[in-house]
Amino acid sequence: MRRFRILFPAVAALAVAGLALSGCAATEEADPSAGSSDSYNVYALLPQGTDQPYGTTYLPAMQAKADELGIDLTITNSQYDADTQASDCKVAVAAAPDLIILWPAVGDTVRPCLEAAKAAGIPVTATNSDVNPEDKDLIQGYSGPDTYGQGAASAEMMCDAADGAPTNILVIDGLTGNSTAINRHEGFADYIAENCTNITILASQPGNWNKDDSQIATSEMLTSVGADNVQGIYAADDTMVAGAIDALKARGIDPSSLIITSIGNTFLGNPLVISGDLYGTVFQSSSWDGENAVVLAYNVLTGETVEDNLFMPSVKVTEDNASDAAVAPEW
Structure with a gap:
C-alpha cells in the first residue's frame, strides 16, 4: 500500500495560502x-x-x-x-x-x-x-500533485457523503497508460476497498481527459448497468466529470441526487460544486x-x-x- 497525503477543508486555507503567488511557502x-x-x-x-x-x-x-x-x-x-x-x-x-x-x-x-x-x-x-x-x-x-493521494481524497469525500449507505458507482478514468490516470484510479479504488465496503464500483471506462468522451462513456455505462442502479460517479478530473454530469442531465437525472466526486477544482469544476451538481473535488494548483x-x-x-x-x-x-x-x- 502506498502512503498518501490528504489535507482536510479545515486546514485548506493554511495549506494553500499563497499557492497562486510565485513565492509560495512550499x-x-x-x-x-x-x-x-x-x-x-x-x-x-x-x-x-x-x-x-x-x-x-x-x-x-x-x-x-x-x-x-x-x-x-x-x-x-x-x-x-x-x-x-x-x-x-x-x-x-x-x-x-x-x-x-x-x-x-x-x-x-x-x-x-x-x-x-x-x-x-x-x-x-x-x-x-x-x-x-x-x-x-x-x-x-x-x-x-500526489496523484495517488488525490484519488484517495476524492474517495474519502465519496465515503463521507455515502455515510455507510449501500452505494453503487461508476468510474471515469483518464487516458489509458497515463501514470496520472493509473495513480488516481488506484488511489480511489484502494481507499474504497479498505474503508468503504458499502460502496461498489459497477463499471469503469476511460474518458481520456475529454468532456465529450466522458459523456459518451457515462451514457454507455448507465445503459449497461441500469441508470436506476447508480447512486454515484467518480471522475478522475473535472473536465470528465462535466461530461458525466451532462450525460445524467441528458437522461433527465438530477446530478445533485447522486454522489459525484472529481479532481481539479478548475474553472469548470468549481462552479459545479457551488451549484450542487458536484459533491466535491480536489484542488490542484x-x-x-x-x-x-x-x-x-x-x-x-x-x-x-x-x-x-x-x-x-x-x-x-x-x-x-x-x-x-x-x-x-x-x-
Whole structure:
C-alpha cells in the first residue's frame, strides 16, 4: 500500500495560502538558493502547452521561475503523443543540456528516453505525472500533485457523503497508460476497498481527459448497468466529470441526487460544486506545478539535497469551502 497525503477543508486555507503567488511557502523551502548568477540549459519535454487550459497557467509560472533562477528553458509539446515525445527526447539528448524535465505523455513509453539521458550523463526530473515505479531509479526526483493521494481524497469525500449507505458507482478514468490516470484510479479504488465496503464500483471506462468522451462513456455505462442502479460517479478530473454530469442531465437525472466526486477544482469544476451538481473535488494548483518543476530541477543542478517526491497539497473542496479565496480555481 502506498502512503498518501490528504489535507482536510479545515486546514485548506493554511495549506494553500499563497499557492497562486510565485513565492509560495512550499517553493521557498525547496528553493534556498534563489538569486544565483549561474546559468543552466534545461529541456522541458511536456505533453501540452497553452493549447490546453492547464498549460496556460503552468507554463508562465515555469518560465518566470526559470528566468529568476537563470535557467534557459527549451520547451516542447508532444500533445500526448508518445512517438512525438520520444523524438523530442532524442533531440534533447543530442543537445546535451544540463538537465531534462520530463512530463511523461504516456508513462510506460518513456524508459528509452530515460536510459538515453542516463547514458549521456544528463539528469532527469519528472513533473506533473510521475514515471512508473520501475523507472523511478532513472530520475532524480518528482514534483507535482500526489496523484495517488488525490484519488484517495476524492474517495474519502465519496465515503463521507455515502455515510455507510449501500452505494453503487461508476468510474471515469483518464487516458489509458497515463501514470496520472493509473495513480488516481488506484488511489480511489484502494481507499474504497479498505474503508468503504458499502460502496461498489459497477463499471469503469476511460474518458481520456475529454468532456465529450466522458459523456459518451457515462451514457454507455448507465445503459449497461441500469441508470436506476447508480447512486454515484467518480471522475478522475473535472473536465470528465462535466461530461458525466451532462450525460445524467441528458437522461433527465438530477446530478445533485447522486454522489459525484472529481479532481481539479478548475474553472469548470468549481462552479459545479457551488451549484450542487458536484459533491466535491480536489484542488490542484497549476502555477505551483509549473514553478516547482523548475525549483526541483534547480536544486538538482546546484547539488541541493532533494526528496524523491515534492508533492503539492491535496485539498478537498466541497460546498463548505468552494468559494474560499484560498482554493480559487486557476485553470
